[in-house]
Amino acid sequence: MDASVTPIPDEPNLSLVQTTDFFYPLIDDPYLQGRVACANVLSDLYAMGVERCHNMLMLLGVSKEFTDEERDVVVPLLMKGFQDTAREAGCLVTGGQTVVNPWCTIGGVASSVCTMDKIIMPEGAKAGEVLILTKPLGTQIAVNAHQWIDIPERWEKISKITTVQEVKAAYRAAELSMARLNRIGAELMHKYKGSACTDVTGFGILGHADNLAQNQKERVSFVLHTLPIIKDLVKIAQAVGNMFQLLQGYSAETSGGLLITIPREGAEQFLKEIQEREGCPAWIIGDVIEGDRGATIKDDPTIVHV
Known part of the structure; x- marks a missing residue:
């Protein structure tokens, strides 16, 4: 837990x-x-x-x-x-x-x-529910890319596909995301009957989804179909090979969002209310299905550039 x-x-x-x-x-x-x-x-x-x-x-x-x-x-x-x-x-x-x-x-x-x-114990997910994520991914890459601006041999690897302005914008977005509390997400979990939750940090989105799936009482699995990622970070991650494993779901996050399982019928209203109260979006990123308590990312997931 x-x-x-x-x-x-x-x-x-x-x-x-x-x-x-x-x-x-x-x-x-x-x-x-x-x-x-x-x-x-x-x-x-x-x-x-x-x-x-x-x-x-x-x-x-x-x-x-x-x-x-x-x-x-x-x-x-x-x-x-x-x-x-x-x-x-x-x-x-x-x-x-x-x-x-x-x-x-x-x-x-x-x-x-x-x-x-x-208290919402992280164990009540049921097949048919959906997965919500309350902050975008990519904080580790944003921080590293910003540091590389002053390291010529590192900057050379990404300078052909990005600009200093793009990197600074992504870094600023990451700063503000990391500094934002998950308090409203916790409140809305109760209102919309969230059944299990974890926050996304050092193990990446797939690592934490897998850990959460393993902890469920019922035999369910999580399938992630959407990855919301801070703008311009996908191409930066791809330019340095497999260093971050962003699209594989293992890029570490700092002060990331809540990953919540929630009944499908309340999910859209959850997204609407958190947008109204925080001024920041959340996303439905996956489905809870019957399975053997694991998590996967769908082939060719939808990438949302935030």
């Missing part, structure tokens, strides 16, 4: 839902990096259908390689980004731990106390 669920002794109706994660910096802006880190920590609660986080702790590693000036600029911005995102989620950062470290890291612990009806 994406978060641990622990019954609270002497409180039979209550459970503690808790998760932790941390990151090395992957984008240039320390404020946005703080936001991304916090959004990703919270995402594991949202993937369990837990809409509200009651408490957050921050885990901060301050690089010993920082100069005094770098430390005094970067660290407050990391902390502010993390705190602002926690506040947006409706909770406060009440403590944590700061250490001096060879590398700069930022992460945290998110906790919520709730009744079991507020």
